[in-house]
Amino acid sequence: MKIFRALGEWVFYGIAVAVLSALVHFVVVLAIPLVATRDAYSSLSDLATPGQTVALPRATPGVRRFPFLDPAVATAFCRYDLSNGPVRVRAPLGRAGLTSISLHTRRGAVFYALTDRAATRGVLEAVIVTTAQLRALVAADDEDNPSQDLRIVSPTVDGYAFRRVFSELPSLYDAAEEEAKTLACIAETPPK
Amino acid sequence: MKVLIKAFLAAVASLAIGLGVTERLLRDGGPFDVVKIGPWNIATRAGAADADPYTRASLERSGEIPLALGEGLQLIARDDDQGRTLDPRCSYSIGPRAPSARYWTLELVDPDGFPVDNPAQRNVFRSSEILREADGSFTIWVSAAAHSGNWLPIGAARAFALTLKLYDSPISATSGGIERTSAPKIAREACA
Numbered sequence: 138m139k140i141f142r143a144l145g146e147w148v149f150y151g152i153a154v155a156v157l158s159a160l161v162h163f164v165v166v167l168a169i170p171l172v173a174t175r176d177a178y179s180s181l182s183d184l185a186t187p188g189q190t191v192a193l194p195r196a197t198p199g200v201r202r203f204p205f206l207d208p209a210v211a212t213a214f215c216r217y218d219l220s221n222g223p224v225r226v227r228a229p230l231g232r233a234g235l236t237s238i239s240l241h242t243r244r245g246a247v248f249y250a251l252t253d254r255a256a257t258r259g260v261l262e263a264v265i266v267t268t269a270q271l272r273a274l275v276a277a278d279d280e281d282n283p284s285q286d287l288r289i290v291s292p293t294v295d296g297y298a299f300r301r302v303f304s305e306l307p308s309l310y311d312a313a314e315e316e317a318k319t320l321a322c323i324a325e326t327p328p329k
Numbered sequence: 330m331k332v333l334i335k336a337f338l339a340a341v342a343s344l345a346i347g348l349g350v351t352e353r354l355l356r357d358g359g360p361f362d363v364v365k366i367g368p369w370n371i372a373t374r375a376g377a378a379d380a381d382p383y384t385r386a387s388l389e390r391s392g393e394i395p396l397a398l399g400e401g402l403q404l405i406a407r408d409d410d411q412g413r414t415l416d417p418r419c420s421y422s423i424g425p426r427a428p429s430a431r432y433w434t435l436e437l438v439d440p441d442g443f444p445v446d447n448p449a450q451r452n453v454f455r456s457s458e459i460l461r462e463a464d465g466s467f468t469i470w471v472s473a474a475a476h477s478g479n480w481l482p483i484g485a486a487r488a489f490a491l492t493l494k495l496y497d498s499p500i501s502a503t504s505g506g507i508e509r510t511s512a513p514k515i516a517r518e519a520c521a
Contacts, residue, residue: 150335154343161347166355169386176389196444196452198484204393204442205403207494208453209434212394235432235496239397245388246377250397252497299394303432303496305457 170244177203178243181297187218192318195310211302211313215322218295219267223274223288223325226298228261231316235303238320240265242293249289263287264325267294298322355387366512368412369404369493391442401430401496407440409515415490417483419520420472423491425462428511430498432456435469435513437481440488447484454479469513473521491515 173179180202185191192213196206206212217224228238230253238261239250251261264286266274271290278284300320304313354360361381362374374380375388375395388395396403408414409421427433433456439445444452454469459479461467470476471491473483483489493513 150339154339154346157340157343158346158350161344162351162354165348165351166382166386169355170382170389173389175392177392177394180392198444198446198452201441201443202392204391205405205438205492206394207434207436208444209455237397237400237497239400241394245385245395246380247395247397250399252400254497301400305432305455307458 177241177245178297181214181216185214185216187216187295188224188322188324190215190318190320190322192314195314207301209304209307209310211304211310211317212300213314213317213320214297214299215320216295216297217265217291217322219265219270219291220294221324223264223266223270225264225286225323225325226262226321227323228300228320230256230259230261231302231319232312234305234309234313234316236261236316237301238263239299239301240289240291240296241299242291242296244293246292248292248296263289265289265291265296265298267291354383355390366404368406368408368410368515369512370406371402371404375403393442396494401494402498402500404493404495404512406491406493406515409517411517413517415488415515416517416520417473417486417489420470420474420476420518422468422470422516422518423481423513424468425466425513426511427456427493427513428495428498428500430456430495430500432496433498434494434496435481436492436494437471437483437486438490438492439486440490442490442492445484445486445489447482449475449480449482451480451482454481472518 190213193203194200196208226238230236235253237250237252239247241247251263253261266288268290271288274288298320300317302313302317304310361383362372364371364373372384374384423435434453436453437445459467459469467479469479469481471481471483
């Protein structure tokens, strides 16, 4: 009898540990986005103010900020803040190489991306807007002379544009970085 | 008193198991929306606005700036073709082909995704710089000791992972577009 009681106790604690572990696991997974301080947006916010373009240091041993960055790809970013109006993201293409822009919310999600194949007249360009700003822009549009802008609605008021420029050879990295730095987040005057 | 001690131990065990499981599951983009091709893992929804909570938590925790689907795909391998964990005391050959993409890069990183220090100062091979056979096939050698041809040094890593980034690739991971045969093989050659 004593054996059974001891066994029952083990089973009880086993189930309790399993249930509690699962609870801890789910709470941690759901809480991470709310409390993370090393997420990409927080790290980028330490490096630049909105509108400022900053090149990220090349992925080398010892630089431990943004994991899984490609040492063959030069990167630069600028933050946008839509609270004072739309923001125009502009990236002139330099060499005829692989380059792309991705638009990220502050929660890390990518909501739009453009590669150099989508460039018009040698420039990658998009206007980031909120839903309300898009409505105002559309209302203000001239019907006979419609805007040529690519308007992208951002799910959050702030976020960042990220540019990648591929270097085909190690010796081309510096040129790729110079090209990456031509990315710009320019505040637009809000529509009246 | 005895019950209190047992309950306390159970709570500690739950916390440890819960956190441990979370840590393990959040590596490489969480347990969902991950496609496996041979030894390679692809987090297909990384950075997507409607990603599952695990994928999101994984990104926020690592601080990674994800590649957008339109920009490229990232494949991560922590095991070889036989399912054995990549071991810095062994040498590996990787090849002979890669999935079609405008460019691809192969990087050696530590388990957290950062480049590893090595005397040759090489952390990456680009598709545009490797030596190839006449038929276009290639072999990249991953080893601690110097190797002729395309040598990717393991350096001081105590554990490592390999990432393959496919830029501007016509294939999409979600549709199962990557065939098993087109992903490079990771073959263990010799162990010290």
